[in-house]
Amino acid sequence: MDSKIWLSSPHLGTKERAFINEAFQSNWIAPSGKLVDGFESDISNYLGNEQHVAALNSGTAAIHLALVLLNVAAGDEVLCQSHTFAASANPIIYQGATPIFIDSEALSWNLCPELLEQAIKDRIKKGKTPKAIIAVHLYGMPYQVDEIQAIAAHYNIPIIEDSAEAFGSRFENKMCGTFGSMAILSFNGNKIITTSAGGALITKDKFLRDKAVFLATQAKDDHAAYTHSNIGYNYRMSNVLAGIGRAQMEVLDSRVTARRNNFKVYSEALAHLSELKFQQEPKNCVSNRWLTCVLTPSEEVREGLRKHLESLNIESRPFWRPMHLQPVFKDAPAYVNGVSKNLFKKGLCLPSGSNLSEADLNRVINGIKDFFRV
Numbered sequence: 001m002d003s004k005i006w007l008s009s010p011h012l013g014t015k016e017r018a019f020i021n022e023a024f025q026s027n028w029i030a031p032s033g034k035l036v037d038g039f040e041s042d043i044s045n046y047l048g049n050e051q052h053v054a055a056l057n058s059g060t061a062a063i064h065l066a067l068v069l070l071n072v073a074a075g076d077e078v079l080c081q082s083h084t085f086a087a088s089a090n091p092i093i094y095q096g097a098t099p100i101f102i103d104s105e106a107l108s109w110n111l112c113p114e115l116l117e118q119a120i121k122d123r124i125k126k127g128k129t130p131k132a133i134i135a136v137h138l139y140g141m142p143y144q145v146d147e148i149q150a151i152a153a154h155y156n157i158p159i160i161e162d163s164a165e166a167f168g169s170r171f172e173n174k175m176c177g178t179f180g181s182m183a184i185l186s187f188n189g190n191k192i193i194t195t196s197a198g199g200a201l202i203t204k205d206k207f208l209r210d211k212a213v214f215l216a217t218q219a220k221d222d223h224a225a226y227t228h229s230n231i232g233y234n235y236r237m238s239n240v241l242a243g244i245g246r247a248q249m250e251v252l253d254s255r256v257t258a259r260r261n262n263f264k265v266y267s268e269a270l271a272h273l274s275e276l277k278f279q280q281e282p283k284n285c286v287s288n289r290w291l292t293c294v295l296t297p298s299e300e301v302r303e304g305l306r307k308h309l310e311s312l313n314i315e316s317r318p319f320w321r322p323m324h325l326q327p328v329f330k331d332a333p334a335y336v337n338g339v340s341k342n343l344f345k346k347g348l349c350l351p352s353g354s355n356l357s358e359a360d361l362n363r364v365i366n367g368i369k370d371f372f373r374v
């Protein structure tokens with residue numbers, strides 16, 4: 001059988017070992033050190049120097065700390081995009097708060113502005129102004145930034161910008177990860193760059209960044225003895241993983257270029273297939289194309305294609321199951337229009353790694369053509 005083609009595998013370069021060796025030679029392998037500082041500076045420089053960065057051990061930790069910093073507590077409500085991975089929503093539960101799920105619009109597949117405002121008005125009418133909005137740039141495609149920001153500003157509700165899948169994406173030539181009151185990144189093994197496991201919290205407020213680091217290192221007070229006045233977390237990134245991140249930052253733009261090229265190759269080679277619809281970029285958006293996504297005519301066709309590719313040792317994946325359809329969130333309030341449910345039924349993510357060869361792409365394309373017998 002041909003070798004496995006993965007959906008989105010890590011793509012390491014040539015300098016990761018040198019940075020890791022630097023960490024070992026310095027004997028700094030714990031969650032502190034020059035490589036952590038350097039990685040944070042690299043991210044800040046990439047996003048814009050007004051951004052302050054806290055490197056953490058996951059994007060989930062970053063969302064959790066953002067909620068903590070916004071004083072989200074038991075009994076509060078947080079508006080959250082429904083069409084996303086569970087890690088966007090789970091930290092709301094960590095805080096004892098209630099997620100209020102909002103469906104998508106059909107263009108970017110992200111948070112629907114109309115439903116968002118409807119939900120805010122309804123929650124206020126019910127006596128609770130939401131404490132935060134979690135908006136996601138799904139699969140690397142920017143959400144409707146102007147509309148969402150305007151609604152959030154009108155009701156004075158802070159946005160946590162989930163850019164876990166969107167590092168390197170842009171809206172009106174501004175980087176995703178710079179629009180929210182706080183933003184998060186993920187460097188999980190399947191992301192556009194990786195530290196194997198890791199994430200970051202982004203904020204324009206240095207005080208909030210420093211408080212995030214304080215909380216992420218067990219909230220130890222400035223005292224010779226171990227003294228704690230706050231509940232802390234073990235969320236800081238290690239110096240070793242930050243070394244991997246520093247090397248990955250050097251190739252981030254080339255990784256974006258490679259993934260955007262994957263989309264171009266797929267969409268051009270399969271343009272004649274009326275059964276497949278590729279997501280197009282809305283005006284003023286540049287997606288990193290973390291995953292190339294297609295819509296099929298039905299759930300049956302989607303599953304048939306997925307299983308056919310699986311038989312060829314090619315990994316593909318259905319879209320995220322919306323949070324309001326997840327058993328664990330069955331009792332959570334939701335404002336829906338059917339868009340994310342329809343996307344989930346019909347959507348398939350194709351292999352999209354920046355390390356895919358021309359032969360790999362051709363195998364996927366030929367597999368899809370074979371399924372549709374063209």
